[in-house]
Amino acid sequence: xxxxxxxxxxxxxxxxxxxxxxxxxxxxxxxxxxxxxxxxxxxxxxxxxxxxxxxxxxxxxxxxxxxxxxxxxxxxxxxxxxxxxxxxxxxxxxxxxxxxxxxxxxxxxxxxxxxxxxxxxxxxxxxxxxxxxxxxxxxxxxxxxxxxxxxxxxxxxxxxxxxxxxxxxxxxxxxxxxxxxxxxxxxxxxxxxxxxxxxxxxxxxxxxxxxxxxxxxxxxxxxxxxxxxxxxxxxxxxxxxxxxxxxxxxxxxxxxxxxxxxxxxxxxxxxxx
Numbered sequence: 001x002x003x004x005x006x007x008x009x010x011x012x013x014x015x016x017x018x019x020x021x022x023x024x025x026x027x028x029x030x031x032x033x034x035x036x037x038x039x040x041x042x043x044x045x046x047x048x049x050x051x052x053x054x055x056x057x058x059x060x061x062x063x064x065x066x067x068x069x070x071x072x073x074x075x076x077x078x079x080x081x082x083x084x085x086x087x088x089x090x091x092x093x094x095x096x097x098x099x100x101x102x103x104x105x106x107x108x109x110x111x112x113x114x115x116x117x118x119x120x121x122x123x124x125x126x127x128x129x130x131x132x133x134x135x136x137x138x139x140x141x142x143x144x145x146x147x148x149x150x151x152x153x154x155x156x157x158x159x160x161x162x163x164x165x166x167x168x169x170x171x172x173x174x175x176x177x178x179x180x181x182x183x184x185x186x187x188x189x190x191x192x193x194x195x196x197x198x199x200x201x202x203x204x205x206x207x208x209x210x211x212x213x214x215x216x217x218x219x220x221x222x223x224x225x226x227x228x229x230x231x232x233x234x235x236x237x238x239x240x241x242x243x244x245x246x247x248x249x250x251x252x253x254x255x256x257x258x259x260x261x262x263x264x265x266x267x268x269x270x271x272x273x
Contacts, residue, residue, distance in 0.1 A: 028067070041244075
């Protein structure tokens with residue numbers, strides 16, 4: 001299959017190598033203003049994720065888009081995407097199964113947020129996770145620079161739909177910080193999502209109290225017209241709120257969700273505006 005990257009997919013991003021705790025990763029950076037770390041969904045950085053990242057950039061932020069899995073800028077076949085998914089599930093960097101423990105890669109991501117804040121300044125950093133990386137944005141709240149966490153359809157742990165991919169101590173510390181600094185966590189899911197269920201949102205509400213602001217969109221608000229092969233074959237239900245299943249049209253619930261996220265980032269990271 002032809003690589004999208006060969007057609008200059010990242011033409012308006014700068015590819016940079018960040019080494020944190022001895023681990024080097026490619027991060028695509030674009031924009032000006034306070035930093036927002038955008039964590040891509042499975043099976044990699046595709047056109048829908050880049051579209052969302054550009055919306056964030058154009059709203060007045062510097063986007064940091066780290067490459068976590070997959071082949072950047074490619075649209076894999078359904079089988080290739082499934083293979084990427086399987087590798088991530090058994091990788092030591094991620095905790096795809098089992099509750100009560102955050103993925104080790106979140107330590108690296110907290111370091112990235114810290115470096116991004118140093119580079120960009122401002123009140124702090126935003127963090128947006130999606131699907132496999134959804135809960136990572138919450139764990140990043142353990143880094144003081146992160147002020148605006150957004151969880152889009154957080155799907156881990158895969159084997160326990162009513163559980164959370166965070167330890168009890170992490171949740172305790174995050175809730176105390178949210179209350180102490182008057183912060184909130186914004187989260188989204190479709191009502192019939194099989195990976196991010198109502199039980200998971202209930203668990204977040206139980207752990208974080210009123211600091212957790214969960215939004216549930218009707219399944220009918222999802223669009224499927226331009227789903228890439230992986231989603232068409234393996235995620236053929238309403239799931240990706242701000243990427244694959246977003247309907248880009250005036251008055252659409254998914255566009256309202258996008259705009260709410262941008263307003264949330266603006267409120268937290270541009271407090272004087």
